[in-house]
Amino acid sequence: MDLARVDAILEGRGSEPFDVMEVLQDIQEEFRYLPEDAMRQTAEILQVPLIEVFRLANFYKAFSLKPRGRHLITVCTGTACHVQGARKLGDQVLGQLKVGPGETTQDGAFTVETVNCVGACALAPVVIIDGEYYDHMTPKKLRKLISRIRKVDAQEEETRTNA
């Protein structure tokens, strides 16, 4: 864990106790999860009890205490999406990636999560991949989408090793 990166984040933000949420959000974005040491550092610098930081990290679904994959796939399971077959989408993605809900694939590429509603019911069923919303999803479209991301990843990896 690179504590210097945490310090850089803390530097850029305010140092009042009420800045803790923003700092945590930045850390989440930087590391894709909240490492224990980062939370300790945050508590110390912002002068908030460690339990307060831990409590917030546990409370909000946006924070993860376990490392997340490079790509985050969020399947909406709200009422509209459920009616339009969100379960089939979930089965598809979980089966394809061989993980359970909330888990990360072994190669660290994907994390799959379900969420109760993303407020885009007219577009149901909705899947969000890395912040991008995909509407009227079908298991077939989803499978292709994941394969494509895999392919792009592999290509990037290749150019990186060649370079």
Place this chain on the structure above:
Amino acid sequence: MPEMVTLAIDEQEVEVEEGTNVLAAALGAGICIPNLCYLPGLKPTGACRVCIVEVEKNGRTKMTASCTLEAKDGMVIHAHSENVLRARRNIVELLVAEAPESEVLQVLAERIEVEDVRYPERDNDCILCGRCVTACAEIAATGAKGSIGRGMNRHIGLPFYNEEYCQKCYECRERCPMEIAPQSRRDPCGVCGSELSKNEDLIPEMCGDCELD
């Protein structure tokens, strides 16, 4: 000189310093309001709701926890109206159902005349009253404990569930309603600390059985 405010609790005039909460005002005047999560002198949390009272305003009443209610001039409080007693019995009933093993809750239930627990027993060992959290933050000044998670999954714990953060002073355990046996403590119901048990005219139906001295 701190400002004084006068309020009426159960038709009795009570004068207290500004900023006092209604529960403390009542207890100080010998009016017993049963309470559980309140630790005298410390910051009230209003978690257990046992100390609910009715506040009368413009002919209407509103129920609220008295420990988190600041006494204001001219306030009219009913601590033992039919509504309050019924609601309080229900609250304690729920607490007992949550943690049937707690002797303190049993005594409290008996005192306010809960006849029967109609809710399924949950067999928890914690009712999330938060006394331990207050004790840890304010008495031990450690501030290690806190509630983690949300909704059904909320529980009390240490950061990263790591025992190392606990300085093992056990101030929390001293105050846990699950750990205290009523015989060993003077204040199972949070102590009224009042003269009430000696004065049966005050609120006999509530604390008639109260043997506290």
